[in-house]
Amino acid sequence: MVSEREIWMEAAARADVTQELRAMVAEAEVAVRARRPLCVSQGACCRFDRFGHQLWMSGLEVAWCLRQLPAAPRATEVDDAVHRGDCPFLREGACSVHWARPLGCRAYFCDGAGEGWQEALLESWHGRVRALHERLQVPYRYDEWRRLLRVFAEPA
Numbered sequence: 001m002v003s004e005r006e007i008w009m010e011a012a013a014r015a016d017v018t019q020e021l022r023a024m025v026a027e028a029e030v031a032v033r034a035r036r037p038l039c040v041s042q043g044a045c046c047r048f049d050r051f052g053h054q055l056w057m058s059g060l061e062v063a064w065c066l067r068q069l070p071a072a073p074r075a076t077e078v079d080d081a082v083h084r085g086d087c088p089f090l091r092e093g094a095c096s097v098h099w100a101r102p103l104g105c106r107a108y109f110c111d112g113a114g115e116g117w118q119e120a121l122l123e124s125w126h127g128r129v130r131a132l133h134e135r136l137q138v139p140y141r142y143d144e145w146r147r148l149l150r151v152f153a154e155p156a
């Protein structure tokens, strides 16, 4: 039986999926440039437990992010991040996969300037990603980032 992980990875390799997700990334860049939220590099967007922030997305979106990386994180790296309360890609206070980071990371700013527009943007992306799942008949699972990363993680 084909696993959800394999279905998501196969769908993430499609040109139309890449086109749609790249369009959303481009929108994020325009929105952020227009609003100019302040980032003081305190890592609030990546230290989930400390700042009470959660990152949620769909399985297809995670697969698309991981396709841009040389390898998925190892299961122990994801588990360690859960234990610390942060992201497995946070290294020395910075994102080590900046070019491939999820849409949710691109629109989240903790300075308050993101209120309103970032929720609207995330809501619109959510609908579009869900529509992609439906159009491609790919299983839809909307879940927390590290729980989904665990599905894709290389064994320890």
Ligand code: SF4
Binding pocket: 045, 046, 055, 087, 088, 089, 090, 091, 094, 095, 096, 097, 098, 101, 102, 105
């Ligand atoms: S992917 Fe990068 S920006 Fe997003 S939570 Fe992880 S370390 Fe932070």
